[in-house]
Amino acid sequence: MNFAFDIAKRIAFNKQKSFSRFIIRLSTAATAVSVMAMIVTLSFVNGFQKTISQKVFSFWGHIRVQHFEAGKALVAEESAIAKNDTVELIIKNQKGVLRAEVFATKSAVLEKQKEIEGVLFKGIDKSYDSTQLHQFLTQGRWLNFNDSLYSKEILVSAPIAGELQIKVNDTVNIYFIGSNGNNSRRKLLVAGIYKTGIEEYDKLFAIGDIRLIQRINDWQPNQIGGYEVFLSDYKQMDSINNQLADKLPTVWAGKTIQQVYPNIFDWLNIQDVNRNVIFIVMAIVAVINLITCLLILVLERTRMIGVFKAVGATNNTIQKIFLYHASFIAVTGIGIGFTAGIGLCLLQQYFGFIKLDEANYYVAVAPIQIIWWQIILVCIITTVVCFISLIIPTLLVRNIKPVKAIEFR
Numbered sequence: 001m002n003f004a005f006d007i008a009k010r011i012a013f014n015k016q017k018s019f020s021r022f023i024i025r026l027s028t029a030a031t032a033v034s035v036m037a038m039i040v041t042l043s044f045v046n047g048f049q050k051t052i053s054q055k056v057f058s059f060w061g062h063i064r065v066q067h068f069e070a071g072k073a074l075v076a077e078e079s080a081i082a083k084n085d086t087v088e089l090i091i092k093n094q095k096g097v098l099r100a101e102v103f104a105t106k107s108a109v110l111e112k113q114k115e116i117e118g119v120l121f122k123g124i125d126k127s128y129d130s131t132q133l134h135q136f137l138t139q140g141r142w143l144n145f146n147d148s149l150y151s152k153e154i155l156v157s158a159p160i161a162g163e164l165q166i167k168v169n170d171t172v173n174i175y176f177i178g179s180n181g182n183n184s185r186r187k188l189l190v191a192g193i194y195k196t197g198i199e200e201y202d203k204l205f206a207i208g209d210i211r212l213i214q215r216i217n218d219w220q221p222n223q224i225g226g227y228e229v230f231l232s233d234y235k236q237m238d239s240i241n242n243q244l245a246d247k248l249p250t251v252w253a254g255k256t257i258q259q260v261y262p263n264i265f266d267w268l269n270i271q272d273v274n275r276n277v278i279f280i281v282m283a284i285v286a287v288i289n290l291i292t293c294l295l296i297l298v299l300e301r302t303r304m305i306g307v308f309k310a311v312g313a314t315n316n317t318i319q320k321i322f323l324y325h326a327s328f329i330a331v332t333g334i335g336i337g338f339t340a341g342i343g344l345c346l347l348q349q350y351f352g353f354i355k356l357d358e359a360n361y362y363v364a365v366a367p368i369q370i371i372w373w374q375i376i377l378v379c380i381i382t383t384v385v386c387f388i389s390l391i392i393p394t395l396l397v398r399n400i401k402p403v404k405a406i407e408f409r
Helices: 003-012 019-060 085-093 131-136 158-164 210-216 234-247 262-300 302-310 315-351 372-399 402-407
Strands: 063-067 097-112 115-124 137-140 153-157 171-177 183-194 205-209 226-231 252-256
Touching (some): 019 131, 019 226, 019 234, 019 262, 019 315, 019 372, 063 234, 085 234, 097 210, 115 158, 115 171, 115 210, 131 137, 153 158, 153 171, 158 183, 205 210, 226 234, 262 315, 262 372, 315 372
Parallel strands (some): 115 205, 153 183
Antiparallel strands (some): 063 226, 063 252, 097 115, 097 171, 097 226, 153 205, 171 183
């Protein structure tokens, strides 16, 4: 059996009470807390980014393709452009695209009992796949498009419904400014109330029939504001958008939803910075604790080091003893931290006991996404960093003289 490993095991599992035993427990606990904090942070950040980005993509798609106008942001009040079979074919045949939906938006004012609220009316057609939006409906139902002219129904958000005291099946007045400059009023039935949790956008959007916008703007039945493109993998947004830009006719332009509404994604990117800061701090805490622990172990075992050197043990052999010992501590701490971190994440995933202010965080319950390869990688890297850093204090062994060490009290 390996001599250094055998001695390290005997020291590590020695149940004799000593000051170093307390330090070992403290270092193990500090390492466990550090690893647990890194795992929980990683899972929370992944959960936030996935949940919130999915809310955005479900509501607005991943890419907007519409009429190109130099110097104009692709946000609202789009210029009319005719539906184009060639463009639709290019989009649908693009690898990574799930579907494309027509849309148009127009500024409007909702009025109920002399209370008014400005909205951006988003028009969609009857072929729109509303499956992903049903999760946001808190009351009522989806729009009915059976009317031959245009659907006389509307979906409003919970914040707007609260401001105007609107309930499902209420009738509201909506005012548009037409393309000719005249105001147009329509009465619409509130079919449902939705809530995404992203309040600044919930306060802005109402959903209705695109045919109403076409009539207000004097558009032809085949004219739209553009296409919302939905992808199978949101991480491919930029590359797919660039590929579409090379294929689309010159009058068409595409922008990712991240470019159209950057503030939410800027907030999500800040979470990466927070995650990295926590990782660095926790790693430093774990390393410092382990180095301190190993230094104390070396000093406490000074006489043992002197005896080993006196009987012919080399510096490398003695260093290995303490490296093995410290590695036992590090691996134990990482194992405990892994178990505690995963346990806490699973508890949150299934029971959701950590609640958040939805107005500030866009979610009511802290979301969790456990990506196993990332967590295993965190544990492996932590182990490697700790082991490398532990080599430094073992160099102290080389400076210990056998005669003085044996006399050390």
